Amino acid sequence: MLFTKLRNFIIEILFPVFCLGCRKEGMVFCSDCLDKIEINNKPFCPVCKFRLANDRSFVAPAPQDDNLVVNFHRNCREKTNLKKLIAAVSYSDPLIKKLIDNYKYQFIRELNQPLSQLIIKSLNFPDVRHPGNYKEKQEINKKLPDLSKFIITAVPLHKRRLQWRGFNQSELLGEKIGQQLNIEFKDILKRNKKTDPQVKLSFEKRKINMEGAFVIKNGINLHKKIILLVDDVYTSGSTMNECAKILKTAGAKEVWGVVIAK
Ligand SMILES: [Zn+2]
Numbered sequence: 001m002l003f004t005k006l007r008n009f010i011i012e013i014l015f016p017v018f019c020l021g022c023r024k025e026g027m028v029f030c031s032d033c034l035d036k037i038e039i040n041n042k043p044f045c046p047v048c049k050f051r052l053a054n055d056r057s058f059v060a061p062a063p064q065d066d067n068l069v070v071n072f073h074r075n076c077r078e079k080t081n082l083k084k085l086i087a088a089v090s091y092s093d094p095l096i097k098k099l100i101d102n103y104k105y106q107f108i109r110e111l112n113q114p115l116s117q118l119i120i121k122s123l124n125f126p127d128v129r130h131p132g133n134y135k136e137k138q139e140i141n142k143k144l145p146d147l148s149k150f151i152i153t154a155v156p157l158h159k160r161r162l163q164w165r166g167f168n169q170s171e172l173l174g175e176k177i178g179q180q181l182n183i184e185f186k187d188i189l190k191r192n193k194k195t196d197p198q199v200k201l202s203f204e205k206r207k208i209n210m211e212g213a214f215v216i217k218n219g220i221n222l223h224k225k226i227i228l229l230v231d232d233v234y235t236s237g238s239t240m241n242e243c244a245k246i247l248k249t250a251g252a253k254e255v256w257g258v259v260i261a262k
């Protein structure tokens, strides 16, 4: 214990950490900078990426959910296996790009903390951790969806990618979100084959490239569950769409795409 403290103290002196936003010393991304980031608090259509009309992302499932179905663009619905897309921020913001690049390519895994906070804010989940008084608590409970219906999972990495980075960036986000919102995180999907890097491919080729890329781990039943599928960035959506397809064949009722940025 003492040794760990001492070791951390020495590491901090030798290798001071500076905030990626304001350069303040002490942490990789400070809470002041985190608070300044503007969050999308409405879900998006996974196909055309326009905002969906309902203003609460994390609403109780059916029957209240019926108006969501109406809100989902009719022409887009048949083109995706995702129910909706929750993207906390925009990837066109240079600061967001910097954070995600540092997380994924400089291997700063501590960034899972602030990045998962952005997602949690965007999920608009009623905060039950600090209910003020009895009446407020009652109000919150009324709004709260049935948590046992939800499962969080992450887009898996290929084994070689995982070895190279040392961690699955989406899984670390999913675990943090699960801990904070009190929703079970489950490791469900497995990569079935090596795919070509999506960046080099056209939209159509990306879709074909992803076909058959994932399988469900043995013995997992998702009957009637709503899956929050976590990834870092949403571009063409073909990876998430393929994951969602497989999750639905295992019984999932709905799959929501949940990402830091789009
Ligand atoms: Zn800062």
Ligand SMILES: [Zn+2]
Residues within 6 Å of the ligand: 045, 046, 047, 048, 049, 050, 073, 076
């Ligand atoms: Zn649409």
